[in-house]
Amino acid sequence: MADKAYLILEDGAIFEGTAFGAAVEVVGEVVFNTSMTGYQEMLTDPSYGGQIVMPTYPLIGNYGINADDFESRRIQVRGFIVREDCEEPSHYQSERTLHEYLLAQGVPGIAGADTRAVTRRLRTRGVMMGMVTRDAPDAALKRLQNAPRYGNTDFxxxxxxxxxxxxxxxxxxxxxxxxxxxxxxxxxxxxxxxxxxxxxxxxxxxxxxxxxxxxxxxxxxxxxxxxxxxxxxxxxxxxxxxxxxxxxxxxxxxxxxxxxxxxxxxxxxxxxxxxxxxxxxxxxxxxxxxxxxxxxxxxxxxxxxxxxxxxxxxxxxxxxxxxxxxxxxxxxxxxxxxxxxxxxxxxxxxxxxxxxxxxxxxxxxxxxxxx
The missing domain is CATH 3.40.50.880 (Class I glutamine amidotransferase (GATase) domain)
Structure with a gap:
């Protein structure tokens, strides 16, 4: 059974899901993207440096990862939050799954999170710092509150x-x-x-x-x-x-x-x-x-x-x-x-x-x- 993982926002909100990708803890500014396709381009877009990215479209990973759709030499996002991670992609160009790609690049993901609730919160309160972790939320929140702010770093x-x-x-x-x-x-x-x-x-x-x-x-x-x-x-x-x-x-x-x-x-x-x-x-x-x-x-x-x-x-x-x-x-x-x-x-x-x-x-x- 997959481990639990948490998206913790700096205002104290906690969203639980299932861990996939790398087993590491990251901090970044949490943002959402409303595109229905293009998750591979999102992951490798350098403009996402320092950010934890969440597509609002619920099904991610269904056409896998291929060699033609990279926009830079590596994954640029700090973490990736999805409603559903497709574990069995179907596309003639697919070479590996989203989980395998994140794992190989050392980037954590969370599947099964309530991405609609996160989006509504960010729209109402504004983007904010967040953490992807498999640790106990209370202890992790303290580390998040002491982390550097996104707007203070030259990414x-x-x-x-x-x-x-x-x-x-x-x-x-x-x-x-x-x-x-x-x-x-x-x-x-x-x-x-x-x-x-x-x-x-x-x-x-x-x-x-x-x-x-x-x-x-x-x-x-x-x-x-x-x-x-x-x-x-x-x-x-x-x-x-x-x-x-x-x-x-x-x-x-x-x-x-x-x-x-x-x-x-x-x-x-x-x-x-x-x-x-x-x-x-x-x-x-x-x-x-x-x-x-x-x-x-x-x-x-x-x-x-x-x-x-x-x-x-x-x-x-x-x-x-x-x-x-x-x-x-x-x-x-x-x-x-x-x-x-x-x-x-x-x-x-x-x-x-x-x-x-x-x-x-x-x-x-x-x-x-x-x-």
Whole structure:
């Protein structure tokens, strides 16, 4: 018989379930995701660094784990909470079960938890710190209360690449390839794939790379990636972004969007329970068109602090928060949602086309053509 396991929240709430995955105790910020599929992408999304993740969809693990749907080199979540863990997945690509994957990566899970009750609590009271444990709840709660807070830790430095590397070569096309530098604050593989498929040579650099070092390699454009945690802690990334603005085209996604907001002189704030899922409606203020987007963030840019010269391009129709920015005179744009999806709808991959068009309009690719 499987051991009991507990999800303990910092407000004292205790949710019992059955342990699966690794037999370890972890602490993290507890968040929920409303996507019905894509648990493998969730697990390997670096934006979940430092968090215990809970899908609201009840049946998880039913198509197993395969080699094609990873979004980074390892599991990034601290723990995984599900209503039901499917122990016998059925899919032609499946190579192992969810339990086997968590066990191999040293990550604990809880099955059989009342995920609906946890979701309602987080929506009402806001996201909070929590613990996954097999220990007695009373003793574990004391350890949880003494644990470091999520908002005080720079998780980007824990997920970024240690050294620069080149992504796969782009396919041959009529236009010369673009040289794009991706600042890795928690980049997902599907962002790199989308750039590569559009004729970009992609170089990924650590989050702490200075503007001078980025500019010295002569890229045609820069992408600031998504990632975990509070953007206000990323002074080094904000300073680097300021040094690139006006010198190269820039595209920021999610955390990269928030970093650009700070670089422009704005501020960010923490959302009560965040936006995490594949069904968030976002309105393009220029066209009036509404997109269904994939999102995964707990902070947002304060629209009231947007400086002169920067316009809000997109808003979230659920709560009115800022979902996109654009500089009126410089080739700089950003979005809060995930145009690369993985998981989620593919309605917004055109944002990569816009970025490539912006880079080419600024003369991108000419250097490669001269060579």
């Amino acid at each position: 980007v430095k824990l997920v970024t690449t240690e050294a620069p590397y080149a992504w796969k070569e782009p396919p041959h096309g009529e236009a010369p390839p673009l040289s794009i530098t991706v600042v890795d604050m928690g980049v997902k593989y599907n962002i790199l794939r989308n750039l590569q498929s559009r004729g970009c040579r992609v170089r990924v650099v650590p989050s702490t790379t200075s503007a001078e070092d980025i500019l010295s390699t002569g890229p045609d454009g820069v992408l600031l990636s998504p990632g975990p945690g509070d953007p206000a802690l990323l002074g080094y990334a904000i300073q680097s972004a300021r040094g690139i603005i006006g010198k190269l085209p820039i595209f920021g996604i999610c955390l990269g969007h928030q970093v650009l907001g700070h670089a422009f002189g704005g501020t960010t704030f923490k959302l009560k329970f965040g936006h995490r899922g594949g069904n968030h409606p976002v309105k393009d203020l220029k066209t009036g068109r509404v997109y269904i987007t994939a999102q995964n963030h707990g902070y947002a840019v304060d629209g009231d602090t947007a400086p002169r010269g920067v316009e809000i391009t997109h808003i979230n129709l659920n709560d009115g928060t800022v979902e996109g920015l654009r500089h009126k005179d410089l080739p700089v744009m950003s979005i809060q949602y995930h145009s690369e999806a993985a998981p989620g709808p593919l309605d917004n991959v055109e944002m990569f086309d816009r970025f490539v068009e912006m880079v080419r309009a600024e003369g991108g690719g000419r250097r490669a053509k001269r060579k």
